[in-house]
Amino acid sequence: MKKLIESVVLASNLSKTLIYSLEYRMLYGLSKSLSYFVEPPTRERNPELLRHLGEGVVALHRQDGRNVAEGIYPFDVVKPRDFRGHLGNLPLLFTDSLKISRRRRLNLKRDFESEPENVPDYLKRNYHFQTDGYFSAESARLYEHQVEVLFSGTAAPMRRMLIKLLKDKFTLTRPLRILELGAGTGAATSDFAKSFRVLSYTVSDVSEDYLKLARMRTPNGPFDFVQGPAEALPFADASFDLVFSVFLFHELPRSVREEVLRETFRVLAPGGIIGICDSIQRDDDPKLNIVLETFPKDYHEPFYKDYTLWDASSALKHTGFSEVSSNHQLLSKYWVGRKP
């Protein structure tokens, strides 16, 4: 039975990879055909690198299948969602890809009709050169689709690998008070909620528009939505058992990353657990260093290079966390630790 589950998950994940890779090729082809006006992203043509990435994608999807078969998370998390929404996004994705390529060509990093208010200054920018940065309903609608196109349909399984590391390292069987930081549109939220026993689940992000979509997608359940920056959390000391984030830390200046660690430590109860999923870093997989160099230029990520050199394990220990451990898979890296 386990083998069957693993094969079904592998087939389902590979078909998603095929669809998103085709969409990437179409979007890339569009920018390329108009490259007199706009700048397509860098396209790696090194066959050895592509083979290495391809093997990594298959290994990730296989691990996702093993995780489902072993009950780390339920089969439900790999089911395809919202096929009609996916199709409906495509025309918007095409037009937005040209706007993104235009910003890339003109190096427009703060291209807003009206600047976002009540957010830290370092965030007032078009991350990924995306329209409105993280601050509009339109950007929220396209965000997850754009990320999956960028990662060829591997973003969701990469997020889920944090659940595996958390369960491998800690006993998390009692009902938990969970806080998710930088949750965005809730891409990881329902997968995490289905994988743990949840007493309460606070979903937080600095973007009101992203959080609105996260709320719409998870209308039922123990969820609570709180807008605000992760470096200044409006929660009492010791109020959570698990605090985690996905793809948040590489967006932050180093000093803010360390403030977020301190805030996380403060709001965790003694014995509470931190989990982080983010990009791999320099030399985690030397063959992929080239990808870490082109990504922040193509997708306007001003703090990414510094992030790839940041010693997160030392920062966690320096903040006070113990039992810190880390691993990485494909393009993502994971850290967990405990507040003593």
Ligand SMILES: C[S@@+](CC[C@H](N)C(=O)[O-])C[C@H]1O[C@@H](n2cnc3c(N)ncnc32)[C@H](O)[C@@H]1O
């Ligand atoms: C790359 S997205 C990741 C979203 C989601 N976790 C995912 O897995 O797709 C980064 C998210 O972090 C949020 N963010 C950026 N800086 C933040 C901060 N200082 N505090 C809280 N959220 C922040 C953004 O609004 C955005 O939703």
